[in-house]
Amino acid sequence: MNKALTIAGSDSGGGAGIQADLKTFQELEVFGMSAITAVTAQNTLGVHGVYPMTPEAVVQQIQAIGEDIGTNAVKTGMLFSSDIIEAVSEQIRKYRWENLVVDPVMIAKGGASLLLQEAISAMKTHLIPLAKVITPNIPEAEVLTGLTIRSHEDKKEAALKLVELGVQTVVIKGGHDEDESESTDLLFDGSEFHTFTNQRIPTKNTHGTGCTFSAALTAELAKGSSIYDAVLTAKEFIQAAIEDGIDVGHGHGPTNHGAFRRRREFGNR
Numbered sequence: 001m002n003k004a005l006t007i008a009g010s011d012s013g014g015g016a017g018i019q020a021d022l023k024t025f026q027e028l029e030v031f032g033m034s035a036i037t038a039v040t041a042q043n044t045l046g047v048h049g050v051y052p053m054t055p056e057a058v059v060q061q062i063q064a065i066g067e068d069i070g071t072n073a074v075k076t077g078m079l080f081s082s083d084i085i086e087a088v089s090e091q092i093r094k095y096r097w098e099n100l101v102v103d104p105v106m107i108a109k110g111g112a113s114l115l116l117q118e119a120i121s122a123m124k125t126h127l128i129p130l131a132k133v134i135t136p137n138i139p140e141a142e143v144l145t146g147l148t149i150r151s152h153e154d155k156k157e158a159a160l161k162l163v164e165l166g167v168q169t170v171v172i173k174g175g176h177d178e179d180e181s182e183s184t185d186l187l188f189d190g191s192e193f194h195t196f197t198n199q200r201i202p203t204k205n206t207h208g209t210g211c212t213f214s215a216a217l218t219a220e221l222a223k224g225s226s227i228y229d230a231v232l233t234a235k236e237f238i239q240a241a242i243e244d245g246i247d248v249g250h251g252h253g254p255t256n257h258g259a260f261r262r263r264r265e266f267g268n269r
């Protein structure tokens with residue numbers, strides 16, 4: 001069985017972070033493993049507490065996997081501090097894990113910071129150059145490039161600037177763009193641009209869309225897919241998950257990680 005490791009934060013509410021990643025890996029028939037970087041007290045209304053792990057605890061979790069089980073792909077999510085980023089980057093280099101997806105998580109939907117300001121430069125210099133794919137949303141791409149992104153052309157300019165950090169492929173996710181009818185993700189592999197467009201679903205239940213999308217992409221890479229095919233599946237996975245979003249809690253509810261598989265097995269009902 002193919003394996004995937006997520007190095008990310010725990011979301012007690014179950015919709016984002018480690019929980020979203022492991023559910024997604026399972027749905028795509030990949031054996032999921034985790035190294036927890038921080039515990040968050042979180043629900044559909046917001047982040048109520050952030051408790052980072054020590055870098056040593058993160059390293060030990062990664063080593064436990066690296067020394068014994070191994071993995072076909074790795075994704076990173078919430079990393080919180082430069083100390084954790086540096087420790088994680090060193091482990092990824094040590095095990096020569098090249099199938100690396102970096103989701104540069106910075107701010108939760110309610111505005112809580114999941115990455116310290118001081119950690120942005122470590123993310124750019126230590127981690128992103130090791131990645132096969134990075135998957136920023138629009139605000140994250142703005143922070144990483146210093147550009148303002150409004151139009152499709154702006155997204156392209158940001159992608160060109162992001163590959164200069166040393167990453168092979170950039171996917172800028174369109175969840176935050178201003179188009180009310182469609183959500184378009186832009187892929188740039190250093191030479192060609194591709195777009196992935198789906199109808200925008202009018203819903204408040206979008207908690208964890210970014211984590212889920214990048215986890216699906218990671219699972220497909222773990223199975224040996226090309227980056228293009230992996231993004232195609234991830235886009236289909238997140239569309240189904242948002243369409244069948246789960247109405248729990250009083251705020252932004254989670255997506256439905258089981259929707260993609262159920263549709264495959266039983267059709268669209």
Ligand SMILES: Nc1ncnc2c1ncn2[C@@H]1O[C@H](COP(=O)(O)OP(=O)(O)OP(=O)(O)O)[C@@H](O)[C@H]1O
Pocket residue numbers: 016107108109136137138173174175176183184185198199200201202203206207208209210211212213235238239242
């Ligand atoms: N309302 C929507 N309808 C359809 N697709 C959407 C919608 N919102 C987001 N998406 C898609 O979901 C994926 C994640 O994008 P988004 O920009 O929301 O990530 P994110 O901001 O990192 O998410 P989060 O921080 O909540 O985990 C992308 O493929 C995007 O196009």
Ligand SMILES: Cc1ncc(CO)c(N)n1
Pocket residue numbers: 008009010011016017018040042077078105107108109114207208209210211
């Ligand atoms: C733990 C965690 N990681 C990532 C996100 C971004 O959605 C979140 N809300 N919580």
